[in-house]
Amino acid sequence: MRHTLAVLVENKYGVLARVSGLFSRRGFNIDSLAVGITEDPTTSRMTIIVSGDDHVLEQVMKQLNKLIDVIRVIDLSSEEFVERELALIKVNADASNRAEIIQIVDIFRARIIDVASKSVTIEVTGDVEKIKAIQTLLKPFGIKEMARTGIVALNRGSKSP
Amino acid sequence: MTGKAERMTGARAFVECLYRENVEIIFGYPGGVLLPIYDELYDAHLHHLLVRHEQAAVHAAEGYARATGKVGVCLATSGPGATNLVTGIANAYMDSIPMVAFTGQVPSSMLGNDAFQEADITGITMPITKHNYLVQDVKDLPRIIKEAFHIASTGRPGPVLVDIPKDITTDELDFVYPDTVELRGYKPTFKGNAQQVKRAASVIKGAKRPVIYAGGGVIGSEASKELLAFAEKLKAPVTTTLTGIGGFPNDNELYLGMPGMHGTKYANYAIQESDVLIAVGVRFDDRVTGKTTSFAPNAKVIHIDIDPAEISKIIKVDVPIVGDAKQILGALLEHVSECDTKDWLNKIATWKRDFPLFYVNRNDVIKPQYILEQISEVCPDAIIVTEVGQHQMWAAQYFNYKEPRTFISSGGLGTMGYGFPAAIGAKLGRPDKIVVDVSGDGSFQMNSQEMATIVQNNIPIIIAIFNNGYLGMVRQWQALFFEHRYSHTTIENSVDFVKLAEAYGAMGIRVTKPSEVKAAIEKAVEANGPVLIDFVIEREENVSPMVPAGAAINEILDLEDIQ
Ligand SMILES: Cc1ncc(C[n+]2csc(CCOP(=O)(O)OP(=O)(O)O)c2C)c(N)n1
Ligand SMILES: [Mg+2]
DSSP: EEEEEEEEEEOTTTHHHHHHHHHTTOOOOOEEEEEESSSSSTTEEEEEEEEEOOHHHHHHHHHHHHHHTEEEEEEEGGGGGGEEOOOOOEEOTTTTTHHHHHHHHTTTEEEEEEEOOEEEEEEEEOOOOHHHHHHHHHHHGGGGEEOOOOEEEEESSSSSO | OOOEEEEEEEEHHHHHHHHHHOOOOOOOOGGGHHHHHHHHHHTOOEEEEEEESSSHHHHHHHHHHHHHOOOOEEEOOOHHHHHTHHHHHHHHHHHOEEEEEEEEEOOOOGGTOOOOOOOOOOHHGGGGEEEEEOOOSGGGGHHHHHHHHHHHHHOOEEEEEEEEEEHHHHHHEEOOOOOOOOTEEEOOOOOOOHHHHHHHHHHHHHHEEEEEEEEEHHHHTTHHHHHHHHHHHHOOEEEEEETTTTTOTTTTTTTTTSSSSTTTTHHHHHHHHHHEEEESOOOOOOHHHSSGGGGTTEEEEEESOOGGGGGTSSSOEEEEEESSSHHHHHHHHHHHOOOOOOHHHHHHHHHHSSSSOOOOOOOSBBHHHHHHHHHHHOOTTOOOEEOOHHHHHHHHHHHHHOOOTSOOOOOOOOTTTOOHHHHHHHHHHOTOOOOOOEEHHHHHHGGGGGHHHHHHHHHHEEEEEEOOSSSSHHHHHHHHHHHTOOOBOOTTOOOOOHHHHHHHEEEEEOOOOOHHHHHHHHHHHHHTTTTEEEEOOOOOOOOBBBHHHHHHHHBBBOOOOOO
């Protein structure tokens, strides 16, 4: 099972090491991890995707909660939530195929953010499936480089958990 | 915050903070980056014990904490001083003992440059501390120290490390000690959920074969009175783990002894046949459970623990109650009544009669179990501190413990070299008590340098070396599982322990005959000073009974079956 956790932490040095150290030490697998500051500058939010059964998830959440710098742990996947990831993809492109690439970019509502004589760089936002799909379609052109932010997520509706 | 701010250096503030935390003693060892702090300690109104190796400082702080229930404090310099604390910090972490370890650090400006005697001790100790700090601004020092003591001593206790760069100790601040701590991410649950307490009570109500399995959490939360009242009200038998020893009076007829690998047969049988297992302040350690899939197979499990992460970590729990053991046992007491355990207690009495803990005494060679019985007789109220090995298991089995905090031993980590320094801490915390370090000839040599500390400070400790000339516990496994191939476990004639004691200026006694055992212990007690007794014991005595690693705990074998 894949779980999306929101982990609110103190915005202090060393917190990322504490969290990642906990995962590796206890043998929990991180599929994706994204960190950033929140609306409150003293708090950061980590979005962590873990896979494991209920027992693993329970241990992950409890062990995270034991860290003094962890303020809250929320299992977003227990309710309705939205998740997005941003990817930058640099693809081989020249005059002969640029139009074709632009078409793909349009279909995915992605954007071209840099053009060079032999390549274009595409910015795409979406869930994991969407990024996988555009990646598959761009692959034949030759993907030179790709960078992903990791998934960030919020629960649906107006309440903040 | 209250009080008028006084301008002072970080070093001075460090000492002020210790005063505010009512620290009476710290165990430490100086070094370059600690010079400003040591200068303040020169005329501070608190006791600093200078050890001979930082590992002893951290173990002594733990021994002090275990004997008194207060937070143990140790201090070491940067680099090697700090890394010498690592084993002891891990030990305190595994056994959930409240401790604050302070380390000096290279000046902030040099951090990260591989400066002389720099070690990333906060990085190194991240997985073995409850929390740790690197002080980055002298203004934060009082708050951090306040938080460190709070975190170490509340919730599930544990070690907290505070790393203090040298410039922080010379920088100045307006000193104010905070009254309260504000930690958004730290709110341990103390009071058990009332619904869960009721659910547990209703499970207990129908129990015919209940067993109470109590551990270090009972000692940590000072719950032994409640445990006794609870067991007697239910008429339920009690087994205490290695770290729970002393939490229940051993001479009570409901007492089953220790469970697990070297527990009693009847404790293990009782757990296996129980219908309700009431686990209090335990973590289902593998040395207790044996094969987890066949542990207490028919029991509904109630688990009382302060740490939610321990619930269902190893064994699936039916009724968890998160909170303080003392509080929860107190609450449960109001909801439970006597169980119908007459048949059950009869069955247990039969097991106790048929499968007692036993050894075959002899009058030509000293049996280790006999020494413990004699210590129990000569000084029944002593604090027994142990090293790790066979002698540790005999000390757990053959001394009659009546009170909490009278058995101090390295449980989770199993650290050889722990006992002697821990005994020093215990004695300084409880000067009214006779303190005996039950030691092995191997373990003692891991921190024997502390003889100098106890002689220099005239700390009366009885070191009882169970001298079998072997790393006995490992030898036992080699005998049982590796065809008696004693690979690198023979250490006979390592040293003349009596002469070693005398070289340090302590009293040394050698005992080779069973008939001399008691007199030697009496002599040591009378001496009321640093005494080492070298008990030359049966070399190949095995610890019995024993559950082979990975077996179910009712597959427990006697010595004869093993050999
Ligand atoms: C620091 C450390 N190193 C190694 C071990 C593994 N070990 C466990 S018991 C033991 C032998 C202990 O020998 P001794 O102190 O003489 O006690 P005995 O078993 O002979 O009573 C060893 C080597 C350990 N527990 N701790
Ligand atoms: Mg030995």
